[in-house]
Amino acid sequence: MGAGQPVQYRATSRATVSLDKMKRYEKFADEIAALIRRGVLAPGEKVPSVRHASRTYGVSPSTVFQAYYLLEDRGLILARPRSGYFVREYAQRPLPEPEIGVRQAQTSEVDVSELVFSVLGSLKDPDTVPFGSAFPSPDLFPLPRLARSMAHSLRELSPHAVIADMTEGNPNLRRQIALRYMLSGVMLPLEELVICNGAMEALNLCLQCVTQPGDLVAIEAPAFYACLQVLERLKLKAVEIPVHPREGIDLDSLADSLARLPIKACWFMSSLQNPLGASMREEHKQALYELLQRHQVPLIEDDVYAELHFASQPPRSVKSFDRDGLVMHCGSFSKCLAPGYRVGWVAGGRYAEQIGRLKLMTTISPSVPAQAAIADYLQHGGYDRHLRKLRHALEAQQDSMLASAARHFPASTRVTRPGGGYFLWFEFPEQVDSLQLFRLALAQGISLAPGPIFSATRRFGNCARLNYGHPWNAQSEQAMALLGRIIASF
């Protein structure tokens, strides 16, 4: 095991496009990119305003806009509200992005738990640099304000409601969640919402609801490791569908697997996928929905990072295209507001009632005080203001980690540039064994999440996920430098 199965690459189609076929905005974007790489436009500097660029370079404002969107996608510039576009900190010498592996979808039994537990167990030491952690820094959450909401809501809670709300969930919380769906354009009947002990319970119940032991479930490669553990526990078989680091699920591969195999359910993240950070384009999300609709295969959509987008608009979910209740959309407050409160939910579509019954048979209800506190906070605590601050902090921290990786990691390292969340996915040179890297780094007080824990078939042996969700400081920089030296020693 280990570095024996490097991810394979194929040439980018962009590289083979001849210059005369290039669109005007792409040419203009390339000219700006060249100015950035040569240092004419320095990190942190403002790029010419759309009006100025349009006049100076003789291109239309819409060409400039399109070019700037492209440069934003490539991670070279970022938009600041009401200020314009700026060169990102690491943009001068960015590491290249990973490319999708060309391997076919693979079917396999799942047996990863021991490996995952050994990695997770190593994350408990508070003195370890937490690049392997699944959470952002607790300092980024409004925990004192939430505690006030807890105290306030408990004073208001009637003893009768404590019992009555257990099955349905806190009515105010359900309303607040439905309201957020409504603001994002999804009209959700309240009956569809099942409040759960975090998204983890929601995802477990959804899968239990639509599968029997031995069934095939389509999952992502790489996938969130707990998804693999759930399949293992429920004795389900994984069909691993490749995920492009920027575009998300490979729809051709999925279509092929659905045509050949009796897949009973899909478990996918269409936005800010863990670990890659990939977000599918809207038209691909719609195509995914239509494909599953044709096959009548339910989708469990894990959307726990949805609130952590850096773009001005939130990403659309596949659920927003759902016409007949085929999508079970799972969300959570763990990543964006209240880690440890264990409050998540599923908008369960046609399966909502059955999911609710399964919940009653297993855990009955998430903690009533925790639900009441979050409901109070959503109503009075300034949630959107907190989210704006959090996204801003995470975006700046992503820049710092990317800049640091470009300084300290080998130039052939590849890295994702997600439009949100707090993970980067690194592909190191082929000879790097990330499990061995994990052990060597841990001995020096640095954790990371090695690639094989994200795969049922233990692929991604030369990859790792690093968390940038903690404020960047001298210790983080030293840890990156040390990691760089260990990587170079392979």
Ligand SMILES: Cc1ncc(COP(=O)(O)O)c(C=O)c1O
């Ligand atoms: C992709 C993904 N889904 C679900 C979860 C579980 O979320 P919760 O803490 O709400 O159970 C996590 C947490 O690590 C996650 O990363």
